[in-house]
Amino acid sequence: xxxxxxxxPPSSGANNGAEVSEAVIRIAGxxxxxxxxxxxxxxxxxxxxxxxxxxxxxxxxxISGGPSIFQVRVGSxxxxxxxxxxxxxxxxxxxxxxxHIGFLKKxxxxxxxxxxxxxxxxxxxxxRHVGVPISGLTVExxxxxxxxxGKNLFALGLIAKMFNLEVPKLQQLISEKxxxxxxxxxxNAMTAFxxxxxxxxxxxxxxxxxxxxxxxxxxxxxxxxxxxLAYGLIAAGxxxxxxxxxxxxxxxxxxLRRELPKYGGTFVQCEDExxxxxxxxxxxxxxxxxxxxxxxxxxxxxxxALGWGVMAEVPLVVVDVQRGGPSTGLPTNVEQSDLNIAxxxxxxxxxxxxxxxxxxxxxxxxxxxxxxxxxxxxVPVIILTDQAIATRIEAFEExxxxxxxxxxxxxxxxxxxxxxxxxxxxxxVTQHRPPGTRILDGRYPVITGLEHxxxxxxxxxxxxxxxxxxxxxxxxxALADEIPVPKVYGPSEGRVLLVGWGSTQxxxxxxxxxxxxxxxxxxxxxxxxxxxxxxxxxxxxxxxTHIRVVEMNDEGVYGFGQLxxxxxxxxxxxxxVSVNKADGLTFKVREIxxxxxxxxxxxxxKF
Amino acid sequence: xxxxxxxxxxxxxxxxxxxxxxxPAAEPRKPLSKREIVADHPTWCxxxxxxxxxxxxxKLIEKRQLWHERVTTVSGIGCSSRFxxxxxxxxxxxxxxxxxxFASGVSLSRPDLHVFAFIGDGDAFSIGGNHFTHAAxxxxxxxxxxxxxxxxxLTKKQTSPTSPVGFKSKTDIWGAVDQPINxxxxxxxAGATFVARTISTNPNHVLQMMxxxxxxxxxxxxxxxxxxxxxxxxxxxxxxxxxxxxxxxVPPEHDRTDEAAAYKLASxxxxxxxxxxxxxxxxxxxxxxxxxxxxxxxxxxxxxxxQILQQTFDRMK
Ligand SMILES: Cc1ncc(C[n+]2csc(CCOP(=O)(O)OP(=O)(O)O)c2C)c(N)n1
Ligand code: SF4
Ligand SMILES: [Mg+2]
Numbered sequence: 011x012x013x014x015x016x017x018x019p020p021s022s023g024a025n026n027g028a029e030v031s032e033a034v035i036r037i038a039g040x041x042x043x044x045x046x047x048x049x050x051x052x053x054x055x056x057x058x059x060x061x062x063x064x065x066x067x068x069x070x071x072x073i074s075g076g077p078s079i080f081q082v083r084v085g086s087x088x089x090x091x092x093x094x095x096x097x098x099x100x101x102x103x104x105x106x107x108x109x110h111i112g113f114l115k116k117x118x119x120x121x122x123x124x125x126x127x128x129x130x131x132x133x134x135x136x137x138r139h140v141g142v143p144i145s146g147l148t149v150e151x152x153x154x155x156x157x158x159x160g161k162n163l164f165a166l167g168l169i170a171k172m173f174n175l176e177v178p179k180l181q182q183l184i185s186e187k188x189x190x191x192x193x194x195x196x197x198n199a200m201t202a203f204x205x206x207x208x209x210x211x212x213x214x215x216x217x218x219x220x221x222x223x224x225x226x227x228x229x230x231x232x233x234x235x236x237x238x239l240a241y242g243l244i245a246a247g248x249x250x251x252x253x254x255x256x257x258x259x260x261x262x263x264x265x266l267r268r269e270l271p272k273y274g275g276t277f278v279q280c281e282d283e284x285x286x287x288x289x290x291x292x293x294x295x296x297x298x299x300x301x302x303x304x305x306x307x308x309x310x311x312x313x314x315a316l317g318w319g320v321m322a323e324v325p326l327v328v329v330d331v332q333r334g335g336p337s338t339g340l341p342t343n344v345e346q347s348d349l350n351i352a353x354x355x356x357x358x359x360x361x362x363x364x365x366x367x368x369x370x371x372x373x374x375x376x377x378x379x380x381x382x383x384x385x386x387x388x389v390p391v392i393i394l395t396d397q398a399i400a401t402r403i404e405a406f407e408e409x410x411x412x413x414x415x416x417x418x419x420x421x422x423x424x425x426x427x428x429x430x431x432x433x434x435x436x437x438x439v440t441q442h443r444p445p446g447t448r449i450l451d452g453r454y455p456v457i458t459g460l461e462h463x464x465x466x467x468x469x470x471x472x473x474x475x476x477x478x479x480x481x482x483x484x485x486x487x488a489l490a491d492e493i494p495v496p497k498v499y500g501p502s503e504g505r506v507l508l509v510g511w512g513s514t515q516x517x518x519x520x521x522x523x524x525x526x527x528x529x530x531x532x533x534x535x536x537x538x539x540x541x542x543x544x545x546x547x548x549x550x551x552x553x554x555t556h557i558r559v560v561e562m563n564d565e566g567v568y569g570f571g572q573l574x575x576x577x578x579x580x581x582x583x584x585x586x587v588s589v590n591k592a593d594g595l596t597f598k599v600r601e602i603x604x605x606x607x608x609x610x611x612x613x614x615x616k617f
Numbered sequence: 618x619x620x621x622x623x624x625x626x627x628x629x630x631x632x633x634x635x636x637x638x639x640x641p642a643a644e645p646r647k648p649l650s651k652r653e654i655v656a657d658h659p660t661w662c663x664x665x666x667x668x669x670x671x672x673x674x675x676k677l678i679e680k681r682q683l684w685h686e687r688v689t690t691v692s693g694i695g696c697s698s699r700f701x702x703x704x705x706x707x708x709x710x711x712x713x714x715x716x717x718x719f720a721s722g723v724s725l726s727r728p729d730l731h732v733f734a735f736i737g738d739g740d741a742f743s744i745g746g747n748h749f750t751h752a753a754x755x756x757x758x759x760x761x762x763x764x765x766x767x768x769x770x771l772t773k774k775q776t777s778p779t780s781p782v783g784f785k786s787k788t789d790i791w792g793a794v795d796q797p798i799n800x801x802x803x804x805x806x807a808g809a810t811f812v813a814r815t816i817s818t819n820p821n822h823v824l825q826m827m828x829x830x831x832x833x834x835x836x837x838x839x840x841x842x843x844x845x846x847x848x849x850x851x852x853x854x855x856x857x858x859x860x861x862x863x864x865x866x867v868p869p870e871h872d873r874t875d876e877a878a879a880y881k882l883a884s885x886x887x888x889x890x891x892x893x894x895x896x897x898x899x900x901x902x903x904x905x906x907x908x909x910x911x912x913x914x915x916x917x918x919x920x921x922x923x924q925i926l927q928q929t930f931d932r933m934k
Contacts, residue, residue, distance in 0.1 A: 058934060186932075231933045244926060250726045252718075271913035272925050276725055276906045281751040285718035288711065288748075292722020295709055296689070296730070300722065318712050408930060415923035420727070422686070445689040445707030445723070445730055452653055454685055456701045458710040467657055467702055 027174065031221045032085025034093035035169065036113055038106030041078035044162035045102075049080035050403065051166055051183050056084045057232035057405030058179055060223035064516070065403040066092030066596065068342070077105060086221040090516035090523075092402065094598040098172070099137075100165055101127055102144070111137065121168060123161075142168060142209060151205035152198045159195075160202035167206020174219040177207065231408045235373045235399035235513075236261040238406075239329065240269070242377025243301055245411060247418035248327065249275030250300040252289035254282050257341050258400040259305040259331040266301070283308035287315040287328070294319075294326050295457055297420025297444030299385055303329030305397075306339055309348060313356040316390055318459040320360040320482060323431065324442055325384035325391075327377075332396040332512075334594045343594030344398040346512055347563040349572040352392045353541040359479060361486045363387070364541035366394040368515035371406035373399060376538070378414065385418070387485050388442045394540065396562075398596045399513040424448035429464040430455040433477050438484035486542045493539045495546035500526060500533030503553035506606065506614050508534040509586075510560045511573055514597055518560055521602040530614040532606075540573070548581055557585045558606050562597065565590045649682050651675050656705040666843030666853075667697055669817035670735070670764055674704065677827045688731045691720040693745065695737030696771045697764035697843070714744030717752040717761060724759045725903055731831065732759040739769050742778040742798045753807035753836050755902040760830040760837045763800060764817075766845035767852050774848035781887070784849070800840040801883030805876060805895050811837035812879065812895040817844065818857045819864060822891060829893060835901045856888035867892030 035052065037045045049065050056063035066081040083093040095115040101107035101122040107129070114120060114137055122129065124141035133139075148164045163184070170180055184203060188196040211217075233241075240262045243251075249270060253263035267277040280286040283304050290300035304312060309330050319326045332348045334340025352364045363383050367376035373395060380391040421444075428449045432440050443455065456466040461475050469475075498507070500522050510518040515536045525532040535550060537543070551557055559574035565588055570578060574588040589605045591597055607614065654675050661667050678688065685706045692698035694713035701708030711719045720734040741749050741763045752761070768786065769775040775788040779800065783792040804812045811833040815826045823841060830837035842853045854860035867890045872878055879895035900908075917925045 054934070229934055231930050233933050237933075241926065241929070245923075247922075250722070252722065269929070271906075271910045272917050273922050274910055274914060276910070278721075278725065280718060281747050284715060285748050285751065288715040288718035289722035289725075291711075292691075292709075292719035292724075293726040294722075295719070296723040296727045298726045300726070314712055315715060322709070408934070411923040411927050411930065415921075415926060417922070444727075446686050446727065447707070448684075448686045452685075452705065454656075454706050454708070456708040456710055458701075459712055460710060468699075 027217055027219050029221050030218045031087055032083065032089065033098065033173065033218065033220075034081065034083045034096045035098045035100065036079060036081045036096035036110060037100045037165070038077070038079045038110045039102035041076060043102055044159065045078060045080045047187070048162045048166045048169070049082050051180060051187075052082045052084065052169070053403040053405065054183055054232045055175060055179055056082075057230040059176065059220075060226050060230070061086055061220065061405070062089035062223070063232070063403070063405045064089045064092050066398070067401055077109065079106075079110065084220065086223045090520040091599055092596070094600050098169075100169065102161070102165075103127065121165075121172075140211065142211075144168075144206075147205060147209060148202055152201050160198055163199050163202035164206035167203045168209060168211070170203075171207050171209070171211060172217055174217055226407065228407045228410075230405040232403060232405045233370065234261075234401055234403045235367070235370045235395060236331065236401070237265060238370050238373035239367070239377050239393065239395060240265040242374035243327065243381065244269060244273060245374070245409070245415045246378040246381035247416040248299060248301050248381060249273060249418070250290070250293040250298045251275075251277040252280050252286040252293075252300065252302050253277070253304065254280055254286050254308060256305045256308045258333060258397045259303050259308070259329065261400065262303055262329060262331070283311040284315060287312040287326075291315060291319055291324055291326055294324050295322075295442075295444065297422070297446065299325050299327070299381060299418050301327040301329060303331065303393075305331045305333045306335050306341065307337065309351060309355070313351070316362065317356040317358060317360045319390040320356075320362050321358075321459045321461075322457045323388040323440065323482070324457060325388050327380045327384055328390055328392045330392055330394050331400045332394060340594045342397065344396050344513070344596055345563055345592060345594060346394075346396060346514070346561050347572065347592070348394060349511070349540060349561075349563070349576070352394050353576065359483075361389075361482055362541065363389055363391040363486065363489065364394055365391065365539050366512040366537075367399060368512065368536055368538060370399060370402065370404035372538075374406075374409060378416075381416075381418070383489065387439055387489050389485060394512060396513050420444050420446070422446045422448075424450060427451045427453065428455060430457060430466050431462060431464045431478060431481065433464055433481060436484075437488035438481035439488055440481075490539075490542035490545060493542075493544040495544055495550075496535055496537060498533050498535055498550060498553075501531075502533070502550065504531035504533050505554065506530075506532045506556045506558060506610055507551065507554035508532065508558050508560050508602070508606065509537065509573070509577070510534065511537045511540055514560060514562065517597045517599050517602055520599045521606070524599060525603060525614060532614055537573070540576075543576075543580060547577075548583075551581065551583055551585065555585070556587070556610050557583065558587055558589045558609060560589045560597065560602055560606070562591050564592045646684070649679060649684055651679050653685075654678050654705050655703070657702045659703045660699060661696060662847045664846040665696070666766065666817035666845070667700075667764055669820055670697075670762065670823065670841055670843055671700065671703055673820055673823045673827060674700075674733070674735075676824055677831065678704075678706075680824075681828070681831065683731060687729070688733065689723055691716050691723065691732065691734045693734075693736045693740035694771065695740055695769070696845070697735055697737040697766075698740065700735040714740050715748060716740060717745060717748040720759050720761070721752055721755070721757040721902075724757050725906065728758075728903060728907075734759060734761045736761065736763055737770065738763055738765040738767060738777045738779040738800070742800065742803065746778070746798075749803070750807040753804055753809035753838065756808065756810050756835045756899055758835055758901045758903045760827075760833075760839070762827075762830075762839045762841055764843040765800060765840050766843050766849055767797075768845050768849040770845045770848060786848075799883060800838075801889075801894055802880060804838045804840075805880055805883060809838045809895070810835040810897050810899050811893070812883075813838070813893045814840045814842075814889070814891050816842040816853060816856050816864070816891060818853070818859070819891070822864075826893070833896065835899060853888070856891070863888055865890050867894060873897075
C-alpha cells in the first residue's frame with residue numbers, strides 16, 4: 011500500500027469518517043472461529059460495491075483446526091496483492107495478537123477480544139489498541155450456545171461500523187448465506203452482527219469511509235481461483251473429469267463433481283492419480299475433452315500417462331495446483347516449483363503445453379484457453395496454478411457467458427479416410443477422431459503410445475521415429491507462433507526487467523509501481539505461456555540492463571530458479587539472474603524490491 | 618451392453634451431446650464380414666494361445682455384427698495387449714496396467730460404444746491390480762478379457778502374479794515362491810458382476826463366454842487361459858483334453874448368483890472349472906451416474922448451459 015492512501019493514525023482525537031482509498035484488514039483467530047466467513051463477506055461486499063478486493067488466507071494443515079488468518083485488502087483503485095502490512099488487525103486470542111502484530115503497520119489499529127487478549131504495554135505505544143469483549147458481548151446478544159458461531163458476525167459488525175460499510179448489503183449477504191438454514195441460525199447471525207455494529211466504540215476509534223469505487227459497466231463476481239478455474243472448464247465445454255483428492259486441488263474436483271451433472275457431465279473420483287489421468291485420457295480419446303488434476307505427489311504419478319497423451323496426440327487438460335514440495339512437502343503452502351515437471355516431467359522427448367494463470371480472473375480464462383489449445387493441437391495442456399491463487403478471493407468483471415460458453419460434443423461425422431498421424435501436414439497439426447467415427451475406406455486408427463506410422467501401427471523405423479518426433483515438436487512450434495508477444499508492464503526499455511509467471515504477477519506489478527514512483531527504472535514481463543514460450547522475448551530482454559526472474563522456488567544447485575533456468579537455456583542470456591523465495595509464503599511487495607535491489611549492484615536508477 | 622446409437626439426442630449419462638451419429642438403422646449395409654475386421658498380421662509367436670482369442674473376437678464381431686463404429690478395443694502393454702493392431706476398428710493401445718481406467722473413461726463418456734479391454738495377467742493383477750479392483754467394484758459397463766499365460770511374455774519370462782509356486786522364471790530361477798493370485802476369486806471379491814473362465818484351446822467355449830459378456834450389463838470379466846508357447850509351454854495341458862487334461866464346465870446346478878458357491882468353485886485347484894462362475898445384476902456406474910444427471914438436469918430444464926452457469930454466477934455476486 012502506498013502511503014498516500016494508507017490509514018494514518020490521527021495525531022490526536024477521532025477522525026470520523028476520514029476517506030481512505032483502501033485498507034488491509036487481517037483477521038487472526040482459530041480456523042473454527044469462522045474467520046474465513048468474515049473475510050468472505052467483506053470480499054463479496056467489495057465485489058458488490060464496485061471495489062477491488064484481494065484476500066489471502068492460511069489454513070492449518072491439521073484437521074482439528076488451529077491458528078488461521080484471513081486477510082482482506084479492499085480498495086477503490088487497483089488491488090494487485092493482498093498487502094504487505096495490515097491497517098487493522100482483528101485478534102481473537104493472545105496467540106493471534108502476539109503472532110500477527112508484526113504485520114500491522116506502525117500506528118495501525120489492533121481490535122482485540124479483551125476477553126482473551128492481554129495487551130502488552132510496549133505495543134500499546136506503537137499501535138492503537140481497541141479492546142472489545144467480543145466473546146462476552148456475543149454471549150450477551152445471542153446466548154452461550156451460539157457464541158462460537160456468532161463471534162465472527164459480532165466482529166464483522168465492528169468492522170462494518172469502523173469502515174462505514176453498507177449495512178443493508180451486508181445483511182443481504184448474511185441472509186443469503188444463512189437463509190437456507192434453520193430460521194434461528196439466521197436470527198442469531200443477524201443479532202450478533204447488529205450487536206457488533208451498534209456496540210459503541212466511543213471516542214477510542216476513528217471511523218473511515220472508502221472512496222467510492224469507479225463505476226463499472228458490468229457487475230462483479232467474487233470467487234477464489236479454484237472456483238474460477240473449475241467454472242472456466244465448464245464454460246469451455248469440459249464435461250468429463252477424473253481425479254483423486256489432494257489439497258489444494260480437491261476443491262476443483264469437488265466442485266466439478268457437484269456441478270457437472272447439471273450440464274450432463276460426469277466427474278469420477280478414482281482410486282488414484284494414475285487411474286484419474288488414464289480415465290480422463292479415455293474420455294478424451296472417446297471425443298469428450300476431459301480434465302484431470304492434482305497437486306504435488308499426484309502430479310508425479312501422472313507423468314507416464316501424460317507422455318502417452320503426447321505420443322498418442324490425444325487432447326487433455328491437466329490442472330496442477332502447486333504446493334510446497336518435494337514429496338508431501340508443505341501441503342498447505344505455496345510454491346512455484348512444479349514448472350520443471352510440467353514442462354519436462356516424464357521420460358522421452360514429450361513436448362506438451364504449459365500455461366499459468368496470473369490471478370483469479372485469469373484462472374477462468376486460462377481454463378478456456380487450455381481447452382482450446384488442447385483440442386486445436388491434439389496435445390495435453392497443463393494449467394499451472396498454485397495454492398495462493400487457489401484459495402484467494404478476488405472480485406472481477408462478470409464474464410459474458412453467453413458468448414463464452416462452448417459446446418464440445420464429440421463429432422462423429424463420417425470421414426472418407428483418416429490418418430491419425432498424417433505426416434503430410436507441414437505444421438504437424440492433425441485432428442483426433444474419436445471411436446464411433448465411421449471411416450469410409452475401412453481403415454481404422456489405433457491410437458498408441460508406441461512409436462507408430464501414420465495409421466498408428468507400431469514401427470521401429472528410425473525414419474518414422476524422427477518424422478513423428480518432428481511432427482510432435484513442430485505442432486508446438488506452430489502453437490508458439492500463435493501466442494501473442496507478452497506486453498512489458500512499464501516502459502519497454504530501462505535498467506531492470508522483472509520477469510515472473512503465475513500468481514506473482516500482482517506483487518511484481520505493485521513492486522514496479524512503487525519503484526517507478528521512487529524514480530527507479532524498473533519494468534516487468536509476465537509470462538503466461540511457459541511451454542512453448544512466446545516468440546519475441548529476446549527483443550524485450552535486449553531493452554534492459556538487468557533481468558531478474560522472480561519466482562517462488564529454490565535457487566537450485568546451479569543458482570537459478572526453474573523459470574530462470576529455462577530462460578537461460580533458451581536465450582543463453584547472462585543478464586538473466588534469479589530472485590527466489592521458497593519459504594512457502596507469497597512474495598511481499600517490499601521483499602521483491604529489497605531482493606531485486608540487492609542483486610542490482612549498480613542501482614536501479616536510470617543514469 | 619448398449620444399444621447402437623442412431624439418434625443425435627444427448628444420451629443420459631453421456632457427458633456431451635454427440636453431434637453426428639453414424640449408423641442410421643435404416644441404412645442398407647451388406648453384412649460385416651471377417652475380411653473387414655482383420656488388420657495387421659499378428660506378431661505373436663507361432664502357436665501362441667493369443668491367436669485363438671483374436672480369432673474368436675473376430676467371430677464375435679462378425680456374428681453380432683458389431684460395426685467398426687460401435688466397438689472400441691483397448692489394451693495395456695504386453696504380448697496380449699498388441700491386440701488392437703490386429704483388429705480393423707477403432708482401438709487404443711494404452712500403457713502397462715492402466716487399460717481399465719482408460720476403458721472406463723471411454724465407457725462412461727460414450728454409452729453408444731461396446732468397450733473391450735484385452736490385457737495380460739501382469740497388466741490386470743500386478744501393475745494394474747488396483748485398477749482391476751476398482752473397475753469391478755464400480756461395475757463400469759465394459760468387457761475385460763485377461764489373456765492369462767501365467768508369465769510375463771513380452772518381457773521374456775519373468776514371474777507373473779498368476780505364475781504357480783515353483784514356476785521357474787528368469788526372476789525365480791529356483792521356482793516361484795509367492796502365492797499366486799486367483800483371478801476368479803479376485804474378481805468376485807472386488808465386486809465384478811460377471812466372472813467367467815475359459816481357455817483358448819476350446820474355441821466354442823471362448824466365443825460363448827465372449828457373447829455372454831457382451832450381453833451382460835456391467836463389468837464383465839473373462840479370464841482366458843492362453844498359453845505362452847515360448848516361455849511357459851504346456852502350462853494349461855491339464856485343462857486340455859487333447860493333451861490328456863480335463864476340461865470341466867461349471868456344473869449345471871451351480872447357482873451363479875451365489876457368491877459363496879462361486880468362490881468355492883473358484884478355489885478348486887487347477888484345472889478347476891470353466892464357464893460363468895458368477896453373474897449378478899447390479900446397477901452399473903454408467904446407469905448410476907446417468908440417474909444423478911437426470912435428477913440434476915430436471916432442475917435446469919430448458920436452460921442452455923450458459924444460463925445454468927449464469928445462475929451460479931448470480932449467486933457469487
Ligand atoms: C510401467 C511399465 N513397467 C514395465 C513395463 C515392461 N513390461 C511390458 S509388458 C510387461 C509384462 C507383460 O506381462 P503380461 O501383462 O502378463 O502380458 P503378456 O506379455 O504376458 O501378454 C512388462 C513388465 C512397461 N511397459 N511399463
Ligand atoms: S512370448 Fe509367449 S505370449 Fe508372447 S507371443 Fe510368444 S508365445 Fe505368445
Ligand atoms: Mg502374461
